[in-house]
Amino acid sequence: MVAGIVQEPLINKGVKSRRDTAIAEDTVGTTQLDTVPEPKYWHLKTVLSEALDSEFSVGEILPNERDLAARFGVARATLRQALEQLELEGRLQRRRGVGTTVAPPRMGVAVGSEQHTWPGAVGDAWQLADCALAVPPSAVAKALETEPDEQVHIVRRSRVTHGQPVAAELLYIPAASVPDLSGIDAPSGAARARGVLRELQRLGLESQDRSVELGSARADDAKELDRLPGAPVLVVTTRFVAEGGTAAVSVATYRADTCRLTFGDAGGVEIHHDPERRAS
Amino acid sequence: MVAGIVQEPLINKGVKSRRDTAIAEDTVGTTQLDTVPEPKYWHLKTVLSEALDSEFSVGEILPNERDLAARFGVARATLRQALEQLELEGRLQRRRGVGTTVAPPRMGVAVGSEQHTWPGAVGDAWQLADCALAVPPSAVAKALETEPDEQVHIVRRSRVTHGQPVAAELLYIPAASVPDLSGIDAPSGAARARGVLRELQRLGLESQDRSVELGSARADDAKELDRLPGAPVLVVTTRFVAEGGTAAVSVATYRADTCRLTFGDAGGVEIHHDPERRAS
DNA sequence: GAGTGGTCTAGACCACCGC
DNA sequence: CGGTGGTCTAGACCACTCC
Structure with missing residues (x-):
């Protein structure tokens, strides 16, 4: 689906921008009628999932939750809802006091x-x-x-x-x-x-x-x-x-x-x- | 474990009391040292689970989330965390616009x-x-x-x-x-x-x-x-x-x-x- | 001690169901 | 329409890990 063009990273790992690729811009032009507005955390999960595929490798640590939430312009609780789902699916591993890392395949x-x-x-x-x-x-x-x-x-x-x-x-x-x-x-x-x-x-x-x-x-x-x-x-x-x-x-x-x-x-x-x- | 004595209901279904059996009182005398303070939602889940066993039958509808939260003296989000777990375990069934019911065994x-x-x-x-x-x-x-x-x-x-x-x-x-x-x-x-x-x-x-x-x-x-x-x-x-x-x-x-x-x-x-x- | 994720609050609005 | 659960916010504090 995604052509071979150079892509903006979905997550700027090192630098802190005001917010990285606001969610409102959606993923490319979805062309979808806003018949059923998806919840934010669902969008977020999709975006993060794609970012994990394309920009992260197994074991790599993600930015912390407060940063990520700020970057996507959502509350931390909303971000956490997305992270929880990804963890449930075995994509992420979170450890208190340590951070969130990309999980290896099950x-x-x-x-x-x-x-x-x-x-x-x-x-x-x-x-x-x-x-x-x-x-x-x-x-x-x-x-x-x-x-x-x-x-x-x-x-x-x-x-x-x-x-x-x-x-x-x-x-x-x-x-x-x-x-x-x-x-x-x-x-x-x-x-x-x-x-x-x-x-x-x-x-x-x-x-x-x-x-x-x-x-x-x-x-x-x-x-x-x-x-x-x-x-x-x-x-x-x-x-x-x-x-x-x-x-x-x-x-x-x-x-x-x-x-x-x-x-x-x-x-x-x-x-x-x-x-x-x-x-x- | 529970003797045959008459028990206070853990949840007063019909009547609304200020709060029913505050969580702080814990379940009977737990005698446990507060070495590791359990999260509230975890306590709550336990209490609710026991209430489901003893005071509810399959298909019965529970009080709504706002009432339940008030009765237990917690925020609705906290109560929801407990309900989510119970739903995950197949004990409850929640439907938007309808309510929360006791699920039949899997x-x-x-x-x-x-x-x-x-x-x-x-x-x-x-x-x-x-x-x-x-x-x-x-x-x-x-x-x-x-x-x-x-x-x-x-x-x-x-x-x-x-x-x-x-x-x-x-x-x-x-x-x-x-x-x-x-x-x-x-x-x-x-x-x-x-x-x-x-x-x-x-x-x-x-x-x-x-x-x-x-x-x-x-x-x-x-x-x-x-x-x-x-x-x-x-x-x-x-x-x-x-x-x-x-x-x-x-x-x-x-x-x-x-x-x-x-x-x-x-x-x-x-x-x-x-x-x-x-x-x- | 600094930084992380985990818990919790007190609100608000929305989507859905049944009446 | 009123009542339900679902989503979301902007804070706060806590438990843990690592330095």
């Missing part, structure tokens, strides 16, 4: 292959944290078919990819699924977690089903994922079926900003999803 | 069974809309292994569950995948879409892989999904492999607020995910 994270495996099988991507005995949330208890006040083993694991934490998981395992824990000395910690998973793997896994939904990070997950509480996450719930019943339930919380969950036979689908260009 | 939406099938196979959940010939976005072109400026068939479909639109899809099919379209008269529309899919189904499907990521609704998708532009969506990208190459790519946009995507052997996992009670 990484593909494999979530379960066709062949069914128990958690903790060789070569899986998870790192054991610890293990405790506690009453699960009622929704999980129902799936496990345990009494609402019955304690189960809860194994915490975390997943790191490319040196970055991407997911935190809670694995709920009823005592009935791991009947013989006599060989395990450790009362808690990674050693015990390892032991519990080893016992679990003795069962024959019949099937597993999974669901994915949007959620927001609880305080503890947020901390582990190096995000603020409330950050958007993809919650992957897996039910492991063995011997006719639910042997375990896993609730894994993935960073929605940096992760693209991949399923299926081969590796990841290599389509980097650019929201502004999805249509034909 | 519906499980099956996204592909273990056995691979072409889109348009008998009994799939999609409804054909139309078909056009156009140049796909570059990311899709790369996955299809077509030239960047090569036109492909683009079939639009939509998915309705329980009378509600849940997803909009764009199916990209290179001309090479459907070599013989001679039997199809219609130049466009649902009839042509049907014909193109029928041709596609003649190929042997070898495998398919899928990815899921968070996105925000484009204007046209938003309209079809009955949401505002920018609404959070789960973008499911599927690559269909046949005869050693990519025969088609599907980009499906699901409403993140109302849908829980389910995968796997059996039906849906029946864990309704309540974010506030995920931990033990």
